[in-house]
Amino acid sequence: MTDRLTSAASAPAVDLPQSRYLATAVPGPRSVALHRERQAQVSGGFGIVLPVFVEQADRGILQDVDGNRLIDFASGIAVTSIGASHPRVRERVAAQLEKFTHTCFMVTEYESFTRVARWLNEHTPGDFEKRTALFSTGAEAVENAVKIARSATGRGKVLVFDEAYHGRSLLTMAMTAKENPYRLNFGPFPAEVVRAVSANPLRPVAAQHDAGAVASAADVATAALASVEATLAEHGAQNFAAMVIEPIQGEGGFVVPAPGFLAGLRDLADRYGIVLVIDEIQAGMGRTGTLFASEHEGIAGDITLTAKALAGGLPLSAVTGRAELMDAVHAGGLGGTYAGNPLACEAALAVFEAFEDGCLLANARAIEAAAREVLEPLVSETDSVAEFRGRGAMLALEFADRGTLAPRADLAKEVSARCHAQGVLTLTCGTYGNVIRLLPPLVIGLDLFADGLQVLRQAILDVTAEDSVAAARSLTAEHSAASEHSVTAVSPSLG
Template identity: 80%
Template sequence: MTETLATAPAAADAATLPQSRHLATAIPGPRSQALHAQRQAHVTDGFGVTLPVFIDRAGGGILQDVDGNRIIDFASGIAVTSIGASNRRVRERVAAQLERFTHTCFMVTEYESFTQVAKWLNEHTPGDFDKRTALFSTGAEAVENAVKIARSATGRDKVLVFDEAYHGRSLLTMAMTAKVNPYKLNFGPFPAEIVRTSSANPLRSPAAAQGPESVTAAALAGVEATLAEHGPGDFAAMVIEPIQGEGGFVVPAPGFLAGLRAIADRHGIVLVIDEIQAGMGRTGTLFASEHEGVAGDITLSAKALADGVPLSAVTGRTELMNAVHAGGLGGTYAGNPLACEAALAVFEAFEDGTLLENARAIEAAARAALAPLVQETGLVAEFRGRGAMLAVEFAEPGTLAPRADIAKEVSARCHAQGVLTLTCGTHGNIIRLLPPLVIGPELLADGLQVLRGAILAAAGPAAV
């Protein structure tokens, strides 16, 4: 049965902002251009930008810029504003907390919302075992603290990571991240205890021609070989994204995560599942690892956890989380009360199941519009993903040589027509789709048709 987008509780927040694409000027418009010139005069060039427009209002599936253009949001702030960039309950809870106090530092004096967020995560992250949670501010902090916890609990040093991984921009997480440019370029040297091994990419594995089972078997054999080479008893943790984000929205071949679970158990390695981008309903389940029936010893959350207010979490087995000495975890802003209230509003939004239904309906609509392009063009190598975490990969027919130029052109065509898309992938040859889970069906359909048209136009003679 075809799924349709339901009316989510958060959808009403968009009522004051028309949920339709509108071009008042060329994009970027004159006011955005003037503000961008100011940015260039005052902000480091080290910050990049996907689309140089300045946003004045946002809500539902629309970003409205200072020139009055209404842009369809297929980015959600890189999977952050999943329940909309101006959710009513988030505003209400944060505003009420602002009236009480903005900060005390949870390590100095306590407040209840921190505990409430931890309780919800303990109850909802995968794994039928007793859990504890620590809150931080950013995804990279969550990753680093997971490594600290695993090392403290095991007495080991090494961390196993994977091809096409992305885990953050701090020094340790840069070492864990696979992609060099822009994330690691010129920033070394990096910590030496990080070891990289094969992942199970169904499209690009050397075993792809033999089918998904062979891809999984080859990747798991590679993991075992890497551990044997470096000594499995020296590894504190293996860290894996259930769907790789910046690496290309790669859905691993079936059985890969379960195989990692078995390997980790066999060698006493802590399995850390990085749900920072894929979690919080993005893939049609609360956590993407649920699709594989696998629970990490530690699960990481961030991005959509507090709908744009900085908050991250490390949730794991009690015996691991409590292995760290008192004072060993923390941070001045960790679990800020404003962010905790925002997270509690996010949890409310998931209560009736509508958002998860919407994620699945978004996938169905996108598959109908975009999956046929694999056959209709010679340059779309694959359409893939789960829920509202979807990707179109461009490659040369036959060789699978990455075509970053096509992804760049498609994105530029979409931007000019008022649809915000992002690129990703180790070679920059992938368009990724991350619409808010509250986007309306008509707006989604409009954006998908613009994207489809942009792909056909960029493919040119390669279109069949």
């Protein structure tokens, strides 16, 4: 097994040792001091996964201000997929800095904006003529897709799904399913957003089957699609401008929909003249082993959304869709002061170059194979790992009690905390907060990745074993208390 998956074109800009190293406890004293300053200066509304301050990053390593080298299983929530210091990103951005930082594309133009649009038009799924609009954030992309669909159709309603995440603006919060922390205390939200069931194979809300039987994937998809069509009928299918879905649901728990569900949504959209918007903001740009996750399902959205990994860490998002839809908006109806900033566009062109030789997509598939070998057996080896799932380098473990599937967010939180203490950065997610998600950079070396996997695996084994012991003790105590109560209850008659 080699520690270098990447091609020569992906040689590091800095050269940190690709090994985990703890010089101090995590977080270390300098990070602790800096975090205190952060608390004094930054809004408490910003959360934090791990309060360490990063000084340098290279491929799969984040080095903090205390000299600790942490294995990165987060990629800035799928943003730094080609690493947080890719040389071509640095080179292109530095060259642009020598020219100008901004003009506003709506005022005067620059070629990099058009070149990014051309690449997306050529590479997003769909054998039809396309146009692209660039923005700055994922939420902007989602909102503009809704604007475009409404302009093109003359309709108002938007269909979204259980376990969805689409952003933090008011409209995208209305479209997002998870209440805490995203929607809590921020309503009222925009109207005209309707939610339908998703096709979660582990938790098939809509699937009807005999008690005690496990619904097949086909049954899950069929039942979910029937429920979606019923929802459309209830609200008037002719009133819907768009249906918006992630091909793998991100914050909802890295849920891979039952096979056939996305294809069925494509059919429903065609039947009722609804614009199908595929939100590839987290799952796209090579994360799942193909350029776009919807390729796994063999479908194309009328509109495809990209952001996060699109520009290697610089803020850039895109709406790419059928030319007739994208051109339906009146001149001046789309835009934004920072939309398609030239520095971010140059970074995106560097990202596109990094994908040219196919190595990054192969890396994503190798990451999945390595993770499955180490982590998938935990489903049978423990009582609390309910499922290992995902595609490419977008993988997850869901923690729930066996049989009942009662979510165990406590276990996910404890496992993640133990990984952090040992220098492996992991993230949790899921509607119930009971999922650990893995988003390693596509340039991570396999030896380094294997080390992080072993830390994660051992943390899961330790935490679930301790939980089983605690549960057994609790059950014994309950039985003892019940027995004592029984003896006490009958003792008067013994006298």
